[in-house]
Amino acid sequence: MSTDQTRLAILAAAERLYADRGFGEVTLRDIVAEAEVNLAAVNYHFGSKDELIAELYVSRSVALNRERLTELKAAEDAGGGPAALDDVIAALVGPPLRGCLGPDRQRSAAARFMVRASAESVPVIRRIRTREIGHLRRFAAALRRALPQAPEADIYWALHFALAMTHETINGAERLQRLSGGACDLDDVAGIVARITAAVVQTLAARATAAKTATVPVRRAARPRA
Amino acid sequence: MSTDQTRLAILAAAERLYADRGFGEVTLRDIVAEAEVNLAAVNYHFGSKDELIAELYVSRSVALNRERLTELKAAEDAGGGPAALDDVIAALVGPPLRGCLGPDRQRSAAARFMVRASAESVPVIRRIRTREIGHLRRFAAALRRALPQAPEADIYWALHFALAMTHETINGAERLQRLSGGACDLDDVAGIVARITAAVVQTLAARATAAKTATVPVRRAARPRA
DNA sequence: GTCTATAGAATGATAGAC
DNA sequence: GTCTATCATTCTATAGAC
Numbered sequence: 001m002s003t004d005q006t007r008l009a010i011l012a013a014a015e016r017l018y019a020d021r022g023f024g025e026v027t028l029r030d031i032v033a034e035a036e037v038n039l040a041a042v043n044y045h046f047g048s049k050d051e052l053i054a055e056l057y058v059s060r061s062v063a064l065n066r067e068r069l070t071e072l073k074a075a076e077d078a079g080g081g082p083a084a085l086d087d088v089i090a091a092l093v094g095p096p097l098r099g100c101l102g103p104d105r106q107r108s109a110a111a112r113f114m115v116r117a118s119a120e121s122v123p124v125i126r127r128i129r130t131r132e133i134g135h136l137r138r139f140a141a142a143l144r145r146a147l148p149q150a151p152e153a154d155i156y157w158a159l160h161f162a163l164a165m166t167h168e169t170i171n172g173a174e175r176l177q178r179l180s181g182g183a184c185d186l187d188d189v190a191g192i193v194a195r196i197t198a199a200v201v202q203t204l205a206a207r208a209t210a211a212k213t214a215t216v217p218v219r220r221a222a223r224p225r226a
Numbered sequence: 227m228s229t230d231q232t233r234l235a236i237l238a239a240a241e242r243l244y245a246d247r248g249f250g251e252v253t254l255r256d257i258v259a260e261a262e263v264n265l266a267a268v269n270y271h272f273g274s275k276d277e278l279i280a281e282l283y284v285s286r287s288v289a290l291n292r293e294r295l296t297e298l299k300a301a302e303d304a305g306g307g308p309a310a311l312d313d314v315i316a317a318l319v320g321p322p323l324r325g326c327l328g329p330d331r332q333r334s335a336a337a338r339f340m341v342r343a344s345a346e347s348v349p350v351i352r353r354i355r356t357r358e359i360g361h362l363r364r365f366a367a368a369l370r371r372a373l374p375q376a377p378e379a380d381i382y383w384a385l386h387f388a389l390a391m392t393h394e395t396i397n398g399a400e401r402l403q404r405l406s407g408g409a410c411d412l413d414d415v416a417g418i419v420a421r422i423t424a425a426v427v428q429t430l431a432a433r434a435t436a437a438k439t440a441t442v443p444v445r446r447a448a449r450p451r452a
Numbered sequence: 453g454t455c456t457a458t459a460g461a462a463t464g465a466t467a468g469a470c
Numbered sequence: 471g472t473c474t475a476t477c478a479t480t481c482t483a484t485a486g487a488c
Contacts, residue, residue: 022348172344176382176386179363266471
């Protein structure tokens, strides 16, 4: 109990600092100062800096994916059958978006840490990330149930694009707000989830429709009605 | 001439290494070794590591945006009037995608460097990036001409999502290939440009249509036909 | 388990000879 | 302009007292 206090303080401090400044700008000394513990405590509890990062990443990754899968399961239970397409996407992108842009300050650091971890090239995290894709397979399966006629590739591109929009929205929120002169409301988390979900769903639906009327893959976007 | 040789060798080496390994993993000593020049040459020619990074980023940024705007202008000239929606998006996302995933090895480092620079949190680059958004305003204007009835916010979200999909596709290419078991063809650059373009165009068109029939913003995606 | 003190390696930057 | 040599920091990691 009392022994875990230092451990947890280090993890929380590291998460906060990495989330705020990125991995390249944070040293062990920054972390122990923020945690108000001794420098040697890091190596005592974790062995090395990389092992601290790895443990932090794995634990947060598990928590985030549990949240996503809980939301996915709720959508399946609510409908009785396979979850609707937009609910699947919302379960994937909602947790990080709510965590980062919403008012919940407690989860904020964890969510922003995870997004940074996906964006920056830290060797120890890269190794874990390329291996741990089980949760994405679950979502791929859910999409396939919701849209059985979709080509395999479309399913994966949909997941990929959903995560892409989510990550860039979080990392580039300030820039988008500035570019749009405030026209884009980054505080309206539900609206953002809806935008991302709609974009993915419409694209999947459009390709599924096009596939029925053409033998070649859709390569050129249709012009919108003027 | 001959004096620029060392300068250019340093810039090229730095670009290659940053593109390959990310900013956190490259030191000045790595750069001078790759460039086969002396360590002191960096400070002589650039003053400091940060000034080297800044000059590299600015010069590549100018080149990339010139390429984008040339493509945009070509689309406008070809059509005689405002460029078509999908041509505007293709002009924005085509250059980085072709540079990173295509066969052109020469531009590869430059394009991957730029994508890394947008993903990682390097203070000196962040400062430049949040200021330099002029090229995005040009693209926002082009989108507005192509789709005059679209809400202001939708225009910016479209640009934002287009860049999001582009960057994540480049940075996460390996992971997507692995996840999809090869179903997603990362070598088919034209196909990827078409996918991203289609996603953005369909979303903009769908929202423009919905805006005509509803007074409240679209918040919930339509279910695809089963 | 927690601390002080420090080892040992690497970093960015510079002085001064050529 | 280019080199060698080196400074001053900073980093991660550890040894050993408490």
